[in-house]
Amino acid sequence: MSDLRDLLRQHGAPAPNAMAMPGETRSDDGLFFEVVAPPGPTTAHTTLAEWSCMMSWKQIETLQAFLKTNYRTTGKTPDTLFNDAMQFLQIGSYLGTYLAKHTGGSQVRMLLSYSPGAGKTIEQIYEAWGNFLKQPPAGWQDAAAAISELRQQWLQGHEREQSGLMLLSGVDLATRLADDKKFPFASIDRA
Amino acid sequence: MASISALPRPLAWNRERGVRLRPVPEQAVCLAYRPQPPMLFGLNLTSWLLLTLCDGRSEAEIGRDYDAAVREAGGPGSEPGAFETALHGLEELRLIRRAPAADAMDETEEGRAK
Secondary structure: OHHHHHHHHHHOOOOOOEEEEOOOEOOOOOOOOOOOOOOOOOOOOOEEEEEEEEEOHHHHHHHHHHHHOOOOOOOOOHHHHHHHHHHHOOOEEEEEEEEEEEOOEEEEEEEEEEOOOOOOOHHHHHHHHHHHHHOOOOOOHHHHHHHHHHHHHHHOOEEEEEEEEEOHHHOOHHHHHHOOOOOOOHHHHOO | OOOHHHOOOOEEEEEOOOOEEEEEHHHOEEEEEEOOOOEEEEEOHHHHHHHHHOEEEEHHHHHHHHHHHHHHHOOHHHOOOHHHHHHHHHHHOOOEEEEEHHHHHHHHHHHHHO
C-alpha cells in the first residue's frame, strides 16, 4: 500500500478508470489467429498478430535502413505499403515494425491488426493474403514485394515466433478447448 | 428499545472471488484478472487504490481511506463524486461485491488463512 501511495504522490490521483484488456492466446502451430464470431456493427473482433524474432545489431541496422527508405518508386515506406495492402484486402491494418530491448539481445516485432469484414473467415483471409502475395493485382506488385522482403528479413532472424493477441471476450474458449483439432490435450486437461 | 441485532448492518465491500492483482508500478497501473467470466482489466492508480481497499472494510472506512490517499496526491481522483463513481464502476465490472460487514470480514479472514 505504501508503494501505491508513493505512486499517487508522484503521479497525482487520476480520475478512476478500469478498462478491459485484451487477453493473450499464443499458438506455435502457425495458425496465429482465428475469427471465432462475426463482429457486430461496432464490435469488430480485432486480433493482433505478431511475428517476432531476435536479430543481431547488424541485422537490425539493415532492417531499419530498409524500413526508412521509400520502396522502389512507390514513394512509400515498406510499413506503409504493408498497411495499404491490408486495407486494400479489407482485412485490417499493419501497425508497424517495432524493436524490443531485452537482456542478451534485441527482439524485432512486426504487428498486424486483423479486423476483417463481417462474415470473413480465417480461410478467406489466408486465401486473400496468399493470392495477393503470389499474384499481386495490377499496381500492387511493389507492395507485395515489400511485404515479401520484410518477411524474408524476419525469416533470417533467430527464435522466430508467430502469435496472436486476441480479445479474450471474443474467443470462444469452451469450443476451442473442446476441439481436438485446436487443442489436442483437451481430453487430458479437462478430464 | 431496539436490540443491536435489529440495527441495519453496515455495508462492506470485498473483492470478487478469485480476482488476482498484478501491479505494474513502472507504468502506474495494475492488471486485475477476473476468472468468472474471464477477463483482464487495466486499472489506473485510483481504481487500483480502491480495489485494494475493498478487503472487507465498510464503505465508510473505504471512503475515508480513499479520501486520505487521494487528497494528499491531488488530481481528478480527489474530486467530489469520484469515489462513488469508481466504486460503482468496479462493481459493474464484477471486480468487487457488496456484503454485510461482518460476513465480509469473516470471509476475508478465511481467504487469508488459505
